Structure formats: C-alpha cells, structure tokens
Amino acid sequence: MAAPDTGRWFGFGFNGFGQTVSSAAEAGTPADGEAEGSVLEPRRVTACSSGPARGEASSSGDGPDAGPGRSVRRVFPAWSHTAALADDASVYFWGFVADSPWRQMHIINRSQQGCKDILSSEKYLMTLWPDRVECWDIPRLCRTREATDAVIWTKHLQEEEKPKAVFPLIPGGYITTSPPFYKSLPSQFSARKLVLGSEHALLLTFDGTVHSWGSGRHGQLGHGSVKDQAQPRIVEALHGLAMTELAAGTWHSACTSASGDLYVWGWNESGQLGLPTKSRPEEEQRRSGQQPELCGEGSGELFTWGWGSYGQLGHGQSDSTDLPKLVEYFVNTHLSVLDVVCGPWNTFVLAQRDMNYCDVIVEVTRCQPAIPLTACEKM
Numbered sequence: 001m002a003a004p005d006t007g008r009w010f011g012f013g014f015n016g017f018g019q020t021v022s023s024a025a026e027a028g029t030p031a032d033g034e035a036e037g038s039v040l041e042p043r044r045v046t047a048c049s050s051g052p053a054r055g056e057a058s059s060s061g062d063g064p065d066a067g068p069g070r071s072v073r074r075v076f077p078a079w080s081h082t083a084a085l086a087d088d089a090s091v092y093f094w095g096f097v098a099d100s101p102w103r104q105m106h107i108i109n110r111s112q113q114g115c116k117d118i119l120s121s122e123k124y125l126m127t128l129w130p131d132r133v134e135c136w137d138i139p140r141l142c143r144t145r146e147a148t149d150a151v152i153w154t155k156h157l158q159e160e161e162k163p164k165a166v167f168p169l170i171p172g173g174y175i176t177t178s179p180p181f182y183k184s185l186p187s188q189f190s191a192r193k194l195v196l197g198s199e200h201a202l203l204l205t206f207d208g209t210v211h212s213w214g215s216g217r218h219g220q221l222g223h224g225s226v227k228d229q230a231q232p233r234i235v236e237a238l239h240g241l242a243m244t245e246l247a248a249g250t251w252h253s254a255c256t257s258a259s260g261d262l263y264v265w266g267w268n269e270s271g272q273l274g275l276p277t278k279s280r281p282e283e284e285q286r287r288s289g290q291q292p293e294l295c296g297e298g299s300g301e302l303f304t305w306g307w308g309s310y311g312q313l314g315h316g317q318s319d320s321t322d323l324p325k326l327v328e329y330f331v332n333t334h335l336s337v338l339d340v341v342c343g344p345w346n347t348f349v350l351a352q353r354d355m356n357y358c359d360v361i362v363e364v365t366r367c368q369p370a371i372p373l374t375a376c377e378k379m
Contacts, residue, residue, distance in 0.1 A: 006071045006352070007338050009084075010042035010329075013312030013346030018102035019082045019095025020346040022046055040311030040318065042329045042349060075350075076120035077343025081138075083125055089114030091125070098142040107147055117167040121177035128167050128175075132156045135181050153181050166193045174201075186232065197248035202255070203232055208242030210235045210255055218251035220266035238263060249342065271322025272306030300336030302327040302349060310345045 011020040016037030022045070072092070074085040081095030089109035097103040109115060119126040125136040133155045141150035157170065168175035173184040174194050185191060185203075189211075193204045200214030200221055211232035212221040219226055222235040238255070243263075246255035252266030252273060264273040271277040303324040304313040311318055314327040327349075330337055335351040 007350045008352070009045040009072055009075060010349045010351060011045045011346060012039045012042050012314045013343065014310040015039045015346065016101070017080050017096040019077065019080060020045075020343075020348075022094040022102065022104060038311045038318065039346075040314075041316045042314050042327070045348065074118055075341050075348045076118060077341065077346055077348060078120060078122040079344050080122065082343070082348075083118060083120040083138075085115060085118045089116075091115065091118065091127075093138070093142075105142065107141075119168050119175060119177055124177045124181075126168065126175050126177060126181065128170075130157075133170060133175055133182075155182055165191055168196070169194045189232070193246065195246055195248040197253070198250045200248065200253070201232075202246045202248050202253055204243055204246050204255070208244065208258065210238050210243050210246060212253065218267035220248075220251050220253050222253060222265045250344075268322075270307035270320050273322075274305050274324050275322060277322045300330075300338075300351075300354065302330055302337045302340065304347070312343075312345055312347050314347060314349075 013020055014037060015021055021039050021043045071087045072084045073087050076083045078095075080101075081093055081097055084092045086092065091107040091109075093105040093107075094103070095101065097105050113130050115127045115129060117128040120138075123138055125138055125141075127134045127136060134151050135153035136147065136150040137152045138150070140152075141147060144150060155170075155175075164171075169191050170182075172187075173182055174191075175182055176196065189203070190206045191203055192206045195202050197214070197220060200212060200216070203211040205211070210222075211234055212223070213229040213232045214221065216223060216228050217226050221229055221233070222237060223229065223233060224237075242258040243255045244258050247253070249266070249272060252264065252268070254262065254264045254273075256262050264275070266273065268275055268277050302314070303326055304315070305321050305324045306313065308315065308320045309318050313319075313321070313325070314329060315325060316329075329335075330349070330351055334354045336354045337349055337351045339350040341348040
C-alpha cells in the first residue's frame, strides 16, 4: 500500500540568496524581463535533505517531504533565509546561512523531547518545547554549530501552563521575535489564535471576535484611523460576525468569516488587499474592472494578488495586480493547495496530488550539484 501523500513544498519569488529555492538548478536562469534572483513560477523546494552527518557536504536532496520519515510542517521565510520545522522535530535553514548565500544548515533532534513549533525572524528563532520556550540567536548558531550555545532566552512552562492554543500563544500571553520575547495578555481573553505583522498583532478569540493592536499608521488595525493602539481592541467593524481565520501582512490584515467571506484592511499601495489601487494605470484598471469568480471553500485552488516584481505571485511574470488571479501551475499539475506562507518577497505553498485526478503521473527530477552544508547538531 502506498504511503499517504502528506504534500510537498513549492516556492516562488525573490531568491537572491537561495532562500526560496535552494538549488540553482531548480531556480533556473533568469528569463527575458525577469529580475536577477527571481523565481517566477512555483518550483519544488529542495532544501531539506535526509540529513548528512557533521562535516559532510549535502546534496540538495529530494525535497522537504522526501527524507526518510520526515515531512516539513512549518515554514518561516525571513529576508535572507528560510527556517523550517520537520515532523521529526529537526530544524532546517537555507539561504544566506553562516555568512554565505546558497547554503543550508540542518539541526537534528536527538532528544526525547521534540520541538513542537517554531517562530522565526531574520535574527531569532523561537522554539516551543513541551516544558519551555527558547530563543535561539541564529547568527550565533551559525558560528558555534551548537544549538545549546545559541539559546539566549528561556521561558519555562509549568505543568498546568502547557499551551492549549496555537503558537505563538502561550498561557498568559504570547511570544514575539523581538526582545523581550514574551508579552502578557489580559486575563479575560479566551484566545484561540494570534498572528504577527511587522508592527501589529491580530488576535482571534474562541467566540470568533477579532482584536488588534500595535502600529496603525497604514490602517492595519481596522479601527477607522491611523492611530497606534497599545492594548488589544475589538475591531468594531467585524463585531457580531464570527471569524474563523486571520492573517497579518507587513502593513495589512485579513480574516475570514464562518460563512466564507473574506475581509481585508490596511496598506493597499500595490493592490495587496485585492481592491483598486492608484499605483496601477487608470486604463489598466478599466480593462480589469470585472471581479473574478473566486473558487469555493476547500477547492484547493490558489489565487494571488498584490506586488509581484520578483514573481512572488507565481503567475510566470513580474507584474503586480489588484485583482485575485488563479495560480495555474497547481491546476495544470493536478495539485491541490493545502497551505500558503507569504514571506517578505517570496511565497511558499504546500500542495498534494489532487485525489480527484486519476491518471498515471511520472515525476522527473534533475540531478543537482552538491550544496555546501554547515553542520548537523543536536538540539
């Protein structure tokens, strides 16, 4: 019996350091009109190999879903590198690693207690364990090759404080990737999920209420002004509507209701809200004035819009658009999208074979050159 398809990761967008598609062979050479370091269409992420021993060079591997018993479940892109957590609690980095581009680092978990989740930025990696949260200094980790030497902050969790909500929420507050790393929340909140933008935060309670706080200078808080908000405040425009999911971009926000409606607010300079923007020529807006029909819930199709100068929309070109547009690659290759992660200028997508498509699929992979690996270390 064939093993169940847990999906594979694809990347597209800015790839100047190998932080999106870590193999030069997969990234390809820039086409006419393509910016240097861009991947304009989805390409298989091949950064996570089966884990070579310390000091060995690494081949680019067969992808994050191909290592023996390994499957990448979380991906966090930063500016110059990407971090990922595998289901065996190993952590991967690829991109600008150890002061060099196009490199990888694999931190092997050999402890009985595995890392449960991660939250990453350019400098810090927050790791959730059964009994604690740790902050790893990524530059120090690259220098010392020892995860224990890279720990600069720890918050221990008591037995009764074991997290019941989605990380970065923990009992009493939440974790951030900037000092002091932990911030408390009012005790009356029944928080289910929290997401972080560059300068603001969104919180979803178990009853479907959305709160926001932080910088409001681009309208990303949804309070009808551009004022900052120090403490969580209900987004009044959504009050009374049960929300089920939410997301925070750099300077904009989005959430979906229980009925499947999408709500967006904040910065729209490049059309990232899917609303008309002044940055697009008036004639072009007239030509594309008709709203497209979006796919139904659970269809597995992917639509993207906004700034696309590095191909981060996945449409095979570097144009920006304020209209949601289908990413045809996944439809043409009979893949159903399971998850999407947006980075600074790149995008990662988890997709699996469309079970409604019955045909013989032959996958051809290319032999790829070895990529220097820094080291594999214990957690």
